Amino acid sequence: MASVRLERIAKRFDAGGTPAVDGVSLEIADGEFTVIVGPSGCGKTTVLRMIAGLEGPTAGRIFIDGTDVTDLPPRERDIAMVFQNYALYPHLSVRENIGFGLRMRRVDPVDIARRVDRIAESLEIGVLLDRRPAQLSGGQRQRVALARAIVREPAVFLFDEPLSNLDAQVRAQTRGELVRLHRRLGTTMIYVTHDQVEAMTMAQRVAVMHKGRVEQFAPPLDVYRAPSTLFVASFLGSPTINRFAGRVLPDGTSQRFDGGVRLRVEAPLAEVATLAVRPEHLNLVAPTEGSAGEVTLVEPLGPETILHVRLTGGEQATLRLGAGTTPAVGDTVGVSVRATEALVYDARGRLMGRGVA
Amino acid sequence: MRPDRAGRRRAVAGYTAAILLASVMLIPFLWMLSTALMDEFEVFQYPPPLLPADPQWANFPNALTQLPFARFFLNSGILAVCMVLGQTLTGALGGYAFARFRFAGRGAVFAAYLGALMVPAIVLLIPRFLLIDALGGVDTIAGLVSTELVSVWGVFLLRQFFLSLPRETEDAARVDGASEWTIFWRIALPLARPALATVALFSFIDAWKSFLWPLVVTQSLEMRTVEVGIASFHGLYYANWPYQMAAAVTALIPVLVAFLASQRFFTRGIQLTGIR
Numbered sequence: 001m002a003s004v005r006l007e008r009i010a011k012r013f014d015a016g017g018t019p020a021v022d023g024v025s026l027e028i029a030d031g032e033f034t035v036i037v038g039p040s041g042c043g044k045t046t047v048l049r050m051i052a053g054l055e056g057p058t059a060g061r062i063f064i065d066g067t068d069v070t071d072l073p074p075r076e077r078d079i080a081m082v083f084q085n086y087a088l089y090p091h092l093s094v095r096e097n098i099g100f101g102l103r104m105r106r107v108d109p110v111d112i113a114r115r116v117d118r119i120a121e122s123l124e125i126g127v128l129l130d131r132r133p134a135q136l137s138g139g140q141r142q143r144v145a146l147a148r149a150i151v152r153e154p155a156v157f158l159f160d161e162p163l164s165n166l167d168a169q170v171r172a173q174t175r176g177e178l179v180r181l182h183r184r185l186g187t188t189m190i191y192v193t194h195d196q197v198e199a200m201t202m203a204q205r206v207a208v209m210h211k212g213r214v215e216q217f218a219p220p221l222d223v224y225r226a227p228s229t230l231f232v233a234s235f236l237g238s239p240t241i242n243r244f245a246g247r248v249l250p251d252g253t254s255q256r257f258d259g260g261v262r263l264r265v266e267a268p269l270a271e272v273a274t275l276a277v278r279p280e281h282l283n284l285v286a287p288t289e290g291s292a293g294e295v296t297l298v299e300p301l302g303p304e305t306i307l308h309v310r311l312t313g314g315e316q317a318t319l320r321l322g323a324g325t326t327p328a329v330g331d332t333v334g335v336s337v338r339a340t341e342a343l344v345y346d347a348r349g350r351l352m353g354r355g356v357a
Numbered sequence: 358m359r360p361d362r363a364g365r366r367r368a369v370a371g372y373t374a375a376i377l378l379a380s381v382m383l384i385p386f387l388w389m390l391s392t393a394l395m396d397e398f399e400v401f402q403y404p405p406p407l408l409p410a411d412p413q414w415a416n417f418p419n420a421l422t423q424l425p426f427a428r429f430f431l432n433s434g435i436l437a438v439c440m441v442l443g444q445t446l447t448g449a450l451g452g453y454a455f456a457r458f459r460f461a462g463r464g465a466v467f468a469a470y471l472g473a474l475m476v477p478a479i480v481l482l483i484p485r486f487l488l489i490d491a492l493g494g495v496d497t498i499a500g501l502v503s504t505e506l507v508s509v510w511g512v513f514l515l516r517q518f519f520l521s522l523p524r525e526t527e528d529a530a531r532v533d534g535a536s537e538w539t540i541f542w543r544i545a546l547p548l549a550r551p552a553l554a555t556v557a558l559f560s561f562i563d564a565w566k567s568f569l570w571p572l573v574v575t576q577s578l579e580m581r582t583v584e585v586g587i588a589s590f591h592g593l594y595y596a597n598w599p600y601q602m603a604a605a606v607t608a609l610i611p612v613l614v615a616f617l618a619s620q621r622f623f624t625r626g627i628q629l630t631g632i633r
Contacts, residue, residue, distance in 0.1 A: 054528050075534035087525035091547045104534035148533070 002065030002078070002155035002188055004028040004051060009060030010212075011046050020046045022212035023060070028190060028205075030065075033182045035191045035220075037199035038209035039235065044192045047209070048158050051190060052081050065155060075104070080149035081158040085165060086141045088133040094120075094144050095129040101152045119151045139170045150185070159191040163198065175202060196236050200224065208232045230349035233276045239306055239318045242282060244275040255344070259315040260291040261337055265344050266353040273352065274345045279306065279320035281341035284327070290336030293317065295327050309335055386609075393417070393602035400598045413599065420590070420600035421607060428579050429586040433608075435498055436505070436571070436582060437564035443506030444560040445553050451507075452515025453541055457527070467516075473509050479569065486573050496576045505564070511556040518552035519545060558619050565612055583608045 005028070011021040021043040028034045036044045049055040051062060053074035062070045069077050080101070088097050095116055102112045120126045123143045133141055142162060149157055159178075163171045179202055182189050193199060199206050200220045207217040208231075216228040227233035233241045246257030254264045257275045265273075283290070284307070296316075297308035305326045307319040317335050327333050339355035346352050392400060394412040420426075454460075455467050485504050486495070494500025522545065530540045546553070571582040581589070587608060590601040 049528075052528075052532055054531060074532045075536075079532065081529070081532045083525045083529060085523065085525055087523065087529035089526060089530070089544060100530070100535075101533035104530075104539065148529075152533075 003030045003063075004156055004188060004190065005063040005066075006047070006051070007061045007063070009047070009050055009057040009062060011043070011050060011055060012058045019043075019058075019212050021050070021057070024209075024212070024214050025060075026207055026214060026217060028188060031186045031188055033179070033189045033191065033202060033204045034207060035193060035199045035203035035205075036207045036209060037193055037196060037235075040194055042209040043212040044194075044209045045160055048081075048160055048190060048192045051156070052079055052158050053077050078155040079158055080152050080154040080156075081160065082142075082145045082149050082162045084161040086133075086145040086162075088141055088144055088148075090133050092132075093129065094125065094131050094133070094136070097133065097144055098129075098147045098151050101148065105152075115151050116147075119147045123147050123150075138166055139174070142166060142170075142174065146181075150181075155188065157187055157189040159189065159193075161193050161195075162191075164193070164195070178202065196238065200236070208235060210235070226351065227276075227343065228351050230274055230276060230345040233343060233345070237278060239279050239320070242277045242279065242317050244277075244315060246273050246275055247271065259311045259313055259317065259335075263337065263339055263342060263344075264356040266356050272347045274349070275337075275355075276343045276345060277337050278341065279318045281338045282317060282319045283336045283338060284319060284321060285334040285336045287332050287334040290334035291317075292332060292334055295329050295331045295333055298326060298329055300326070307333075309333060311335065389602050390606055392598055393606050395599050397597060397599055416599045416603040417607065420597075420603040423600065424586050424589060425579060426583070426586060426604065426607075429581055429583045432498075432501070432571075432575075432580060433565060433582040433584070436501055436567070437561050439502040440505050440508075440564040441557045441560045443502075444508040444511045445557050447507045448511030448515045448556050449546060449549065449553060450541075451512035452517075453519050453545055455512065455516040456519035457524075457545075470509050470512060474513070482569060482573060485570070489574055495574055496580050498580075500574050501571060501580070501582075505567075505570070508556070508560060508563075511560065514556055515549060515552055518549050522548055554619055558615060561615050562612055565608070 004026070006024055006026045008023045008025050009021060010019050010023050012019045024043070024047055026034075036047060038044045046055060050057050051064075053069070053072060053076075057070065060070075061068055064077055064079070089100065092100065098116045098119060099112045102115065107115075116129070117126070120129055123146060125140060125143045125147060128136060128140060128144070133144065136144065142165075145162070162178075163174055166174060175198060178189075178191075191198070191202060199208075203220050205218060206220050206223050208215045208223060210229075210231045216223055216232045218228075223232060224236055227236065230243070234243070244257040244259045244261055246255045246261075254262055255273055255275075256262050257273075261275060263275065291311050293309040293311035295307060296310050299306040299308075303323055305321045305323070307321055307326065309317045309319065311317055319335065337355065339357045342355035344352045344354065391408055393416055394414065395406070395409040395416075396411065396413055399406060399409060455463065455470075489495055489500040489504065492500070494503065526548070527540050527544055530544045535543065566584060567582070568584040568588065572585050572588070575581055575585065583604075587601055587604045590597045590604065
């Protein structure tokens, strides 16, 4: 068990090019489950590979359990990693795959056999021990990769999109198992994914990355409720958060946004700003009460319905409605913003504040 | 139905072409076998007979005992074993380094390697001989073998193969605590078995059929290889064709066995590099 601290680490793959990772600092507590999430190419996997020691940072330091490991090879870092394509050794049996790391550490063969059996039993892959990876299904390979990581009892687990090659059902199931595994082992886990559902459901804290930088590092619900940048607001949440561009009104008391939204804002008024509102924070009202618009698409999902509205100015708005009577396509409706939930971002995409009722 | 029939017609045409081509390849071998069984003078009849009138099976033992062929086979065997071991090992080491390690001048060195592929072997014959002579290796096994232990082509083929292996497998081993040598020896090398077999096979055939170098670097009769031995039936004024062919047929057997045993690797190797 160990804490992990990244101090302004950076990585450039070619000199002079844009950095893949640009000054990332994170402090991950001992035993914490952290998810690093972001779109592809944001540098999240590179961060993980630098923690593992598979890539050297071009700047910054990495500490595991307080020790500077920046210049140590992977085998001296006491970490284990599960790869996206599992990276099992194709020419070794499942038993040899799981025991490989222990053999490398010259653990007594009797002890290896005992530990491999125990782990295989707990992950329900005991019957597969004599097979080769090619004879396993995706889900089984995933478990073998997991067993190979767990058996070493490392101080830190690193996961690189371990569920992305699984079908939806197995993925949902494994997600739960990983969370339970974390609770049982209590080991520090760092998990990289582009899947926001995994980020929201598994993490104790989420680091959202964009263009090589960490935009926000906080518990998932905090990130969802108060995204510190417009990128984070747009990246997390499905359907995507509504965005309306706006300007300061000449009277200086409130801001007016596209879509006819007029809002008093708790933050200092900015020349240009963007209003971001989650679909569940838009209310359906009478056309005269809010911004009027025409329903263009209705997506009934069962417990909720997603409503797409084109406002009179041409802006698109998405509403999340509870079960009940919903308008039909072509209806004219009114849309109003729940002011205290509305987020206002400045021209550089930083959160300035919320609306005031 | 129509596409099915068209497909069958295409298959028939393909097989016919393949059989014709195979026959063209096969005829010299059959001719060689037929000549090996002919009488010494029958060979020179006109028009030349296709088959021996009275097969001379004694040509085989006679040819193989007239010259010390047991010794020639031993020499060829030593050359082949050394070349197979040397070229697969150096090929694997060099190929892995080119595929996986970042080092200064990697691109330039690799380009130089590829450039070396284009130098005809015959151009190197005299420099090699002078070198071996200066080292006192002429007419010794060491001299025969030492310049054949590295094959640029083998390095190239194995580099291509290592590049095709997923890096993540090696990364997993690295995280599992393996040293770079262990990763090479225990992970990459076992996965490269098909490519290693291809290199080994080609080295073996190269060794077995090599003629010019053994001819130049060996001088005494007991240092000759099979190929050189076969050629010595062919004198300045007289050639014993049946004996020469009988020895050639015998020399073919190890190559045939090696090829049949590892045919599938051949095709794999050709797919990998597009060479040969």
